[in-house]
Amino acid sequence: MAGRRLRIALVAGEASGDLLGAGLLEELKQRFPDAEFAGIGGPRMQAAGLEAWHDSSELAVMGLAEVLRHLPRLLRLRRRLSRRLLDWRPDVFIGIDAPDFNLGLERRLKQAGIRTVHYASPSVWAWREGRAAKIGRSADLVLCLFPMEPPIYARHGVDARFVGHPLADAFPAHPDRAAARERLGLHDDPPVLAVLPGSRLGEIRRLWPVFIEAARLLTLGVPGLIVAVPAADAACRAAIEQGLDGSQLANVAIYDGQAHDIMVASDVVLLASGTAALEAMLAKRPMVVGYRISALTYRLVMWLGMMRTSRYSLPNVLANEPIVPELMQHDCTPENLASAVMGWFGDPDARAALLPRYEHIHAKLRGNASASAAEAVAGLLAK
Known part of the structure; x- marks a missing residue:
């Protein structure tokens, strides 16, 4: 729509995703000061300016057995969120961690013509490498925290960038x-x-x-x-x-x-x-x-x-x-x-x-x- 403000949607799971998302959101606001930011995040992302439709604690589930127990609730949440995002039509969607939740959401949004980013790469070096191609079907761009990850994606034709790790920036070279x-x-x-x-x-x-x-x-x-x-x-x-x-x-x-x-x-x-x-x-x-x-x-x-x-x-x-x-x-x-x-x-x-x-x-x-x-x-x- 002509004259509409830029819309950026972000969905982060758990405290680590909230930390990643807050740093990214602050940098995006510097580049796009008039943009709207909405989605799922924790207290850090909300303090940085995210309009939180849900809190990231709702996605804080780990392990296959634990995910299976919470699967019906998570699927309901993802369906509702997907409909809301498709109505809102963000210019880009950024899924932060929580790959079990975010990659399916990204795939649906990408199929609807919305640009998608996944930040950060799941551990493709630890799990079956074929996941890299699957992630590429969901995300237009994958942001990687570790230098060994982009070459794995490159073998599957996926655009992946090593951006560095925020914790490496946060810790001094010689702690006191x-x-x-x-x-x-x-x-x-x-x-x-x-x-x-x-x-x-x-x-x-x-x-x-x-x-x-x-x-x-x-x-x-x-x-x-x-x-x-x-x-x-x-x-x-x-x-x-x-x-x-x-x-x-x-x-x-x-x-x-x-x-x-x-x-x-x-x-x-x-x-x-x-x-x-x-x-x-x-x-x-x-x-x-x-x-x-x-x-x-x-x-x-x-x-x-x-x-x-x-x-x-x-x-x-x-x-x-x-x-x-x-x-x-x-x-x-x-x-x-x-x-x-x-x-x-x-x-x-x-x-x-x-x-x-x-x-x-x-x-x-x-x-x-x-x-x-x-x-x-x-x-x-x-x-």
């Missing part, structure tokens, strides 16, 4: 450990183990008991050890505190958020696989990665042969070799985790050798990601 400890009230330089059992209640229920016992075993070999745990929100804090009831783990400090400071302040990090592993690498801390998914999800993934990688954590994927221990599913036991963490505490040479590897990866991931992503979207709009 002393300042982080001061902010957290950790005085007298005690040994600190950062423990991050996940930001979802399902993750915490599966991993926190295992991590608690691993930390308890470590206190036997590391005198004065403080276990620092960030809670993503009030519900996570309640689950973490409940898990401690009856445990024999002492010297636990639970913080509301402050995950970045806790990692920087720590000597070693014990964490759930995922974005937290990337954050620990950017914080320049040795880590041990442990993860368990539900038994049903694990059986389905193995039965379907969906995994195409033997490396799960991002530091190992980006280094293309195992630079940090990762203990998955049946290997994720308190004894194995404690032994791997103790290896870092007891080997300063190994910790020192890890630092230049981290710094090299950090430099490759820096690219003013939000601005680069906005430029790519602007280029698509200009076509």
